[in-house]
Amino acid sequence: MTAVGTTTRAGGPPLAGSAGAGPATGLSSATAAARLRAEGPNRVAPPPRRHLAVRILHQLTDPLVALLLAAAVVTTVLGDLSDTAVIVLVVAVNTAIGVVQEVRADRAIAALDRLAAPTARVVRDGHDLILPAGEVVRDDLVRVQAGDVVPADLLLLAASRLQLDESALTGESVPVARAAGAELAAGTVVTTGRATGLALRTGPASALGRISGLVARTRPGPTPLQRRLAGLGRVLGLAAVLLSALVFAVGVLGGRPVVEMAVTAVSLVVAAVPESLPAVVTLALALGARRMARSRAIPRRLHAVETLGSVTVVASDKTGTLTEGRMAVQQAVTAGGARYAVTGAGYAPDGAVHRDGGRGVVSEELRRLARAGLLCNDAALSPPDERRPEWTAVGDPLEAALVAFAGRCGLAAEATRAAWPRVAEHPFDQATRRMTTVHRACGRYLVVCKGAPENVLAAPLVDAAPAEIAALTAEAHRLAADGLRVLAVAGALLDAAPDPAAPTGLRPLGLVAVGDPLRAGAADLADSFDRAGVRLVLVTGDHPATAAAIGGQLGLWRDGDPVVRGDDGDPAGADPAARVFARTQPDQKLDIVAGLQSRGHVVAMTGDGVNDAPALRRADIGVAMGGGTEVARQAADLVLVDDDLATVAAAIGEGRRIYDNIRRFLRYALSGGVAEIAVMLLGPLSGLAVPLLPAQILWINLLTHGVPGVALGAEPAESGTLRRPPRSPQESVLGAGLGRDVLLTGGLIAAVTLAAGAAAAHQDRPWQTVVFLVLGLAQLGVALAVRVPRRPGARPGNPGLLAAVALSALLQVGGVLLAPLRTLLGTVALGVPELLACAAVAALPGLVLRLARLLGRDQRPHDRDQRP
Numbered sequence: 001m002t003a004v005g006t007t008t009r010a011g012g013p014p015l016a017g018s019a020g021a022g023p024a025t026g027l028s029s030a031t032a033a034a035r036l037r038a039e040g041p042n043r044v045a046p047p048p049r050r051h052l053a054v055r056i057l058h059q060l061t062d063p064l065v066a067l068l069l070a071a072a073v074v075t076t077v078l079g080d081l082s083d084t085a086v087i088v089l090v091v092a093v094n095t096a097i098g099v100v101q102e103v104r105a106d107r108a109i110a111a112l113d114r115l116a117a118p119t120a121r122v123v124r125d126g127h128d129l130i131l132p133a134g135e136v137v138r139d140d141l142v143r144v145q146a147g148d149v150v151p152a153d154l155l156l157l158a159a160s161r162l163q164l165d166e167s168a169l170t171g172e173s174v175p176v177a178r179a180a181g182a183e184l185a186a187g188t189v190v191t192t193g194r195a196t197g198l199a200l201r202t203g204p205a206s207a208l209g210r211i212s213g214l215v216a217r218t219r220p221g222p223t224p225l226q227r228r229l230a231g232l233g234r235v236l237g238l239a240a241v242l243l244s245a246l247v248f249a250v251g252v253l254g255g256r257p258v259v260e261m262a263v264t265a266v267s268l269v270v271a272a273v274p275e276s277l278p279a280v281v282t283l284a285l286a287l288g289a290r291r292m293a294r295s296r297a298i299p300r301r302l303h304a305v306e307t308l309g310s311v312t313v314v315a316s317d318k319t320g321t322l323t324e325g326r327m328a329v330q331q332a333v334t335a336g337g338a339r340y341a342v343t344g345a346g347y348a349p350d351g352a353v354h355r356d357g358g359r360g361v362v363s364e365e366l367r368r369l370a371r372a373g374l375l376c377n378d379a380a381l382s383p384p385d386e387r388r389p390e391w392t393a394v395g396d397p398l399e400a401a402l403v404a405f406a407g408r409c410g411l412a413a414e415a416t417r418a419a420w421p422r423v424a425e426h427p428f429d430q431a432t433r434r435m436t437t438v439h440r441a442c443g444r445y446l447v448v449c450k451g452a453p454e455n456v457l458a459a460p461l462v463d464a465a466p467a468e469i470a471a472l473t474a475e476a477h478r479l480a481a482d483g484l485r486v487l488a489v490a491g492a493l494l495d496a497a498p499d500p501a502a503p504t505g506l507r508p509l510g511l512v513a514v515g516d517p518l519r520a521g522a523a524d525l526a527d528s529f530d531r532a533g534v535r536l537v538l539v540t541g542d543h544p545a546t547a548a549a550i551g552g553q554l555g556l557w558r559d560g561d562p563v564v565r566g567d568d569g570d571p572a573g574a575d576p577a578a579r580v581f582a583r584t585q586p587d588q589k590l591d592i593v594a595g596l597q598s599r600g601h602v603v604a605m606t607g608d609g610v611n612d613a614p615a616l617r618r619a620d621i622g623v624a625m626g627g628g629t630e631v632a633r634q635a636a637d638l639v640l641v642d643d644d645l646a647t648v649a650a651a652i653g654e655g656r657r658i659y660d661n662i663r664r665f666l667r668y669a670l671s672g673g674v675a676e677i678a679v680m681l682l683g684p685l686s687g688l689a690v691p692l693l694p695a696q697i698l699w700i701n702l703l704t705h706g707v708p709g710v711a712l713g714a715e716p717a718e719s720g721t722l723r724r725p726p727r728s729p730q731e732s733v734l735g736a737g738l739g740r741d742v743l744l745t746g747g748l749i750a751a752v753t754l755a756a757g758a759a760a761a762h763q764d765r766p767w768q769t770v771v772f773l774v775l776g777l778a779q780l781g782v783a784l785a786v787r788v789p790r791r792p793g794a795r796p797g798n799p800g801l802l803a804a805v806a807l808s809a810l811l812q813v814g815g816v817l818l819a820p821l822r823t824l825l826g827t828v829a830l831g832v833p834e835l836l837a838c839a840a841v842a843a844l845p846g847l848v849l850r851l852a853r854l855l856g857r858d859q860r861p862h863d864r865d866q867r868p
Helices: 029-039 052-060 063-077 081-115 207-217 224-253 258-272 277-294 303-310 364-375 397-408 413-419 466-481 522-531 544-554 586-598 610-618 630-635 646-682 694-705 707-712 738-762 767-785 799-817 819-825 832-859
Strands: 119-124 127-132 141-145 153-165 189-201 297-299 313-316 328-334 339-344 351-355 380-382 392-394 422-429 434-441 444-451 485-494 507-515 535-539 580-582 603-607 621-625 638-640
Touching (some): 224 646, 277 297, 277 303, 303 621, 328 364, 351 397, 364 485, 364 507, 466 507, 535 544, 535 586, 544 580, 586 603, 586 610, 621 630, 638 646, 646 694, 694 767, 694 819, 738 832, 767 799, 799 819
Parallel strands (some): 313 535, 535 580, 603 621, 621 638
Antiparallel strands (some): 141 189, 153 189, 297 638, 328 339, 328 507, 339 351, 380 392, 422 434, 444 485, 485 507
16 A cells, blocks of 8 residues: 555556446546545545634533532632632533543544545556545546455446455444445455445545544433533522522521621532532542553543443444454354364464364364365464464455364364365355365365355255255254354365366365354353343344344343344334344444433443444443444543453443442532531521631531542442442432432531530530531531441441541641631630530431441341442
8 A cells, every 4th residue: 555645556457347337547637636626535524623712611501510610709709719729620620521522522533534545546547546545536446455445435347256344334244245236335344356446425425424424413412420410500509599598688687797697698608519529520430430441441531430330221232342353163064964063262273172062072074174164265364473462364254264163173274275285266256156176185186165055055966965965954044043154165086177167076065154253251241231230232233143143142132032123114213122133224323322312221332343433422321342443432432442341340330339429428518518507597596696607617618528528439339239220310319318318417417516506505605616616527427427338347448538537627626726727717715525525416417327327227138238
């Protein structure tokens, strides 16, 4: 190939027959140049550029972010610049993350452009040229040969032994043959043969261009967590304003100065808003991303980490995701009827052969079948090297699978081929669907014919009884029903050189069944997902029989279950219980994902091909295989470096842990806000005119919502996380009893705080300082109470939380003991007995919560591993 940006001559006569469909001289240079100016280059259209300011403004319209900005304005007015700095920093980090998410869509489109062929062979002015693929125009005469990427959608004028790898576009794992009159799609790869074709569609109109348009038009919606936090932000904003206004009204009616109550009301707004929530979310997601990365799963955006915990359906591609993405002989049947199962890793020429369910010695009959498949073969295997750690196919993957099969039967490819050199051949013919080779050794000639069973077994065969042919034909049908591609092999040892185009004297040697084997451990995936309450669905472009066979091996499909076909209509409107979809096109995969989402599911879509990119973008979370196409990786939210879908199951547990920690923080932070507002509202009714000064409210808020709150985001996972169903996508972040728990916990904190303040006032002690101290310490005690339960004697799973609570408690007590802080906060010094009494009272809410949890777990031991 020549580098992009150059134009060179390419020798070679035109293929015979190309002149029949148009001028063999191709377009003139002038016509091509004019068409290039009129229709544009043969490239994927770049996405429209959005100004950075527009992207940033879009992120700042989020309700919770807007609420935080309002809180920053309030803290600035109050002169609390430290709180202002923290809030602004959190908003900046979240905005940067959101902008990066938007840029990812543009990169997915750019990756499509990189997938296109860098150069192309075309005929211009009667000469063969190599020029940049971007300069190919409609009606160009284009040549392709083995190893080329098809530069545009072509109408074939002539073809010789042409086979293409279309897996990136269609999901079909087996190379397909194409003859004159057929169309080739841009972006497919020629594996064998050569051809000449007329460019039908270029640029945005080509197959790659249409997928590019789907990706560009497909925008992922907000994640479940983003939707929940947006709703929470609206509720908190309205509640904080209304309650603070109520506190202001009560204070003014009670005779307090208007300015003082205004400052107090504004301080309560800040106290009611958990401004560290974005920091907690960001920390929890970042820690989860690090854990996933260590497990070989790389999140491309942070919110994808939590979204996994909400997934209810995993829609998985087949080729390269559930299967290895490479061809392998899986079963073989000899002419005598013996059945063999063949195992091995990839194209490595070693593995095991099992006869009729048990391991046995490779028979001579099987060895002859393997030798014949090796000789009637143009492929080779490349051993691992520094750049490729695995054995790879050189040539047709289907034929490479036969080479690996021969190795697994104990045959050395090079030595066998050297012992039986090829002296004649008749290449694969689409009409006869057979290939024949002739080999000479020891003065005799070995003829081998391989191809479709209906063609090879129908040829004139000697020494083959009708019953033997019927038995092999029945076996071929059985293997094909299992989704395997079946080849029949026949051979003969002759004294005279035969005509390879019409061999005679052949006898059947047997059948080989080639398929894309399941990845190791894939058969257990469905059970793993079922235990986690997640439904695994197979969505593939493969043949329905292949899809059903793979679905059966995975436990997704049984006889009688539906297989939804994309070529039969609209797969999105199919039976909701269907778990196998076949013959699906890229736009139909998109519709299937959208249909599942419309039924209330949170969908994870996995894939590795170009055809998967639109669905990966549309899904709630797109999961790409690290060994797949760059387009899929750019469109996805999560990239599996090890290409192991089982990693997704572990990542789902990580997502659930993160969401649990966010809810844990909300219970802690919101209950503190509820307690502070309740104390300010009910204090005057208890004889406490102004329970807290504005500076005291902000101090408590800073200590409790700061480092301890963020530390809660690092709590470990509870036991049984993957043995419970996912939360409903429609459930509020305060659902499942969390809102009730917040009110009860806040009420408990407020009750002990007001009781301590009233008792101090009754004894003529500094009650406002007592209220300040008890309220802050009680909230910190709740932070310890809502931690993940530990087994007796187990080491603490989150020592950072203990350190954060200890530091905040010291600073809270310092607000009473240190003279500078007393001046700043308006507190009064307390003696040691009073400090101990306040600490004892403040510990009560946390102790009550821990006791309630222990009692609840003892009463329902069967739920111990099911509780969120």
